[in-house]
Amino acid sequence: MKAFLIAAALTLVPAAASAQVAAATVPNTFDRPGQTSAPAPAQAAPAAPARSTTPANAASEQMLRDFITAVQTDAIDYAVFTDDLAPKIREQAGPVGTLIKGFGAVQAVDFVGSENQTDLYVVTFATAATEWMIGIQNGKIAALLFRPANAGN
Numbered sequence: 001m002k003a004f005l006i007a008a009a010l011t012l013v014p015a016a017a018s019a020q021v022a023a024a025t026v027p028n029t030f031d032r033p034g035q036t037s038a039p040a041p042a043q044a045a046p047a048a049p050a051r052s053t054t055p056a057n058a059a060s061e062q063m064l065r066d067f068i069t070a071v072q073t074d075a076i077d078y079a080v081f082t083d084d085l086a087p088k089i090r091e092q093a094g095p096v097g098t099l100i101k102g103f104g105a106v107q108a109v110d111f112v113g114s115e116n117q118t119d120l121y122v123v124t125f126a127t128a129a130t131e132w133m134i135g136i137q138n139g140k141i142a143a144l145l146f147r148p149a150n151a152g153n
Helices: 002-018 060-072 086-102
Strands: 104-116 119-127 127-137 139-146
Touching: 060 086, 060 104, 060 119, 060 127, 060 139
Parallel strands: none
Antiparallel strands: 104 119, 119 127, 127 139
């Protein structure tokens, strides 16, 4: 009986393998012989908005420094965030907090520019350089993102 099941399984494997189909798109030359579709011309990328050389919010640097300190000391005050951002920060606090703590002490916070009411900073830690974007709305942090420095440049 075992030999029969093994033989049956072996005969089904090639059938299953041949049942797989690769999909592709090819030009329909039956309707329009000799005519091929040319690729659409590339459109120029929209110009990036100009960065302001002054912060959109004078308090953004201190709020960013306070947030980083709070994360590194496990003392995040969620009241400094807008109602829609606070739960997102709370959800990410564990893994992101571990990451930020691993960067070590803050060595420098440098303002880079401002776009669309969001201030951009490079924060240099003992073991990492990061780019931060912080947006303030009605005195609360409404946007907060970071990434490794030069990730998008």
